[in-house]
Amino acid sequence: MKLLKNKNEYIKKIVICLCLTISLGGSVFITKGRYDDNKNIKEEVLEASKIDTDSNTDETNNQYKLLLEHLFDYRNKAILDQNEEILKELYDTNKKFGLWAYEHEVKKMKYIKSWSDKQGVDFKDIKTKVIVKKIKEKEEDLYGIICTVSTEYKYSYENQKDVINTFRIGTYHYLNVVIRDNQYVIVKEWYTDPFEDSLNLENINSNEIRNYIENHEKAEIQLTKEQEKAINYAHQYCGAAADEEFGLKFNNKYKDFNPDGGDCANFASQILFESGRFKKNATWNYCNGDGTKAWVNAQGFKNYMLNSGRGSLIAKGSYNDVYKEAYNLRPGDFVGYEKGGRITHVSTVTGQDSKGYPLVTCHNTDRLLVPWDLGWSNKAIRFHLIKVNY
Secondary structure: OOOOOOHHHHHHHHHHHHHHOOOOOOOOOOOHHHHOOOOHHHHHHHHHOOOOHHHOOHHHHHHHHHHHHHHHHHHHHHHHHOOHHHHHOOEOOOOHHHHHHHHHHHHHHHHHHHHHHHHOEEEEEEEEEEEEEEEEEEEOOEEEEEEEEEEEEEEEEOOEEEEEEEEEEEEEEEEEEEEEOOEEEEEEEEOOOOOOOOOOOOOOOHHHHHHHHHOOOOOOOOOOHHHHHHHHHHHHOOHHHOOHHHOOOOOOOOOOOHHHOOOHHHHHHHHHHHOOOOOOOOOOOEEOOEEOHHHHOHHHHHHHHHHOOOEEEEEEEOHHHHOOHHHHOOOOOEEEEEEOOEEEEEEEEEEEOOOOOEEEEEOOOEEEEEEOOOOOOOOOOEEEEEEEOO
């Protein structure tokens, strides 16, 4: 594959820019539904999971890693500054996929601002790390890139500015970029959008909720050995959101059910089983790459936990209904997210932030210690807060 034109000069310019700008990061996206007329994208992303970075030279991978991280850094500075014009410069809005990506990124930017207002926090920094999986030159100066992106967010509460809280989101991207005036411009991109269900916060009384959250204190929690094992397992195998020392991968002892519709319940089941507290049985079981409905299906998992007595309901309802009760969640418990009358996602609680706000870790998308409602603020979402009986 041909390398970028004037590579050394371009890399030098990027390094200078990185030294002069705030180091931030993030992820570009287009909603999955808008790719109905370009179905090959999803197949290419799934195929990328089988490709090792060794398929390209280290020099090439490092070159594109630097360029992509600079692109994401620049974009996320725009997100922090709420600057739509800077965002627009990064997309080819004359192309429909580029325009859609830009429009959706604007919605994401507004959502992050709305959620932070509700929460009473300021985002301080966003940093991105990229692992390039595959690069293909589609035509002159047009490149298809498949990569894993780990994005770390830092925030502090407005009345606790000296305390920094950190969470991480991992995503898997397919994007096409063109090189114009020695910079990347996004023509199209696909990835599982962690904010897809949160386009507005119109149903939330921000002042009342913000005051309650800001005045809350972090609880002292004593964990059992099983809870500690569950947390450590979740943090090690949360995929692209995990610490780099763990390889940003799922546990290969278990099948990845993402191609079959989702891996969130499978991961939640793994966490419970690997804690050593819960044994498999005929209803809740995984063996030889196959799992029962209670193991791999979000609705089935929630029903099994309650019906078996392994879990008990703390509260359920809209965010307004349950946000106070959420402070009763402890590491090892889980949250079920109901949409359209069914549980479509589950996340495991693995920590709390400086105000005691519960933090969750999960697959789909990969999350590490993320505030439990972030990305799930649509008024149609109902939450099921489940205590696990360790």
